[in-house]
Amino acid sequence: MNTRGLRSQLKDSVPVTGLCPQAGPYGVQDSLRRGFSSVKNELLPSHPLELSEKNFQLNQDKMNFNTLRNIQGLHAPLKLQMEYRAARQIQRLPFLPSSNLALDTLRGSDDTIGFEDILNDPIQSEMMGDPHIMTEYKLGIL
């Protein structure tokens, strides 16, 4: 359930991580792996909802934790975030789809259905990432 945004919480909410090209190891655009970049593509989102959808879960969590902190004190969101971090670590290998059951239960999204469950389900995707490259990227070796 979306909390009705309290204006005071939004003053330090998540800065929009835009579409800036992910820097490679030397801080420069990694053309080999991500292809050529164009400034117009990266500065402005092509669809008005693209940025807000990308950061939706993050912003929701921030608002919820802020409200919780104001109502119940600092310890409540700290404890919850610790549980979130623990649950987020229960994953399969990076190229396999994970069910995220513990994380869903904590978030409360295990008994709601949204467009994330119907559209673009990673379990049913036809393509798979290359296992070696994805594992190396996750471990930071790449």
Added chain:
Amino acid sequence: MALSNVLEPAVSGFNFENSTRNIVLENGSEEGKIKAPTPMKTGTTIAGVVYKDGVVLGADTRATSDEVVADKMCAKIHYIAPNIYCCGAGTAADTEKTTDMLSSNLTIFSMNSGRNPRVVMAVNILQDMLFRYRGMIGAHIILGGVDCTGSHLYTVGPYGSIDKVPYLAMGSGKLPAMGILEDRFKGNMDLEEAKALVSDAIHAGIMSDLGSGNNIDLCVITKEGVDYIRPHRESIYNYKRQAKYKYKPGTTPVLTKSVNQLELELVHETVQMMETAGSS
């Protein structure tokens, strides 16, 4: 097939990869602009009225796609819960999908808690969902239902705005329908009066709006149950086929016929016993 240039797994939900391409196509290259196909809208008249024992919802049955009638018997009154129904105007696919998801969410809730959902829950879920997508989902919805707190009628706009009123009309034919409702609505009507009022309101919308037409559907919701009357009033311009257009068997002459036997050999046979005895 494994892709070698993907470093992180794909995110579920809406995918905006093609929007840059679409913008380039619409603004046109040197050859000319390419217009995207428009989605099917329902160009509708929908109306709802709260009466003494419950709610009456009504809708026409025409779905248009630009200037052609795409569907003459479209069902615009959707099931949400056993005691809640909703009418949807706007883009046909958007209303269908949104109401389906709303219905699924409420079913999960009733299974979890063992209670019938309330109309305010449906309204809140819909409002959150539509506001999150900033009106890009073109669904103008009238929600009506009877729950433990009484009978309610709400309208939800595509941006998430709601309005709670005893009588409502939405869609492209809402102005003529609202005229009839404003003129003849009174509180605490009885069933026949309420049905006649909604039916006349939809009829006014059908007569005065190009996007509405064909039959009128009604849905009466009370504490006891739901009466889905489809169609309540049929249009007098219903076209009936004059003759059968199927081909008789034997119309196409058979020139040659050949039968090939498939040679199959039994390679391996296993028998697995099923546990059919009753459990202890």
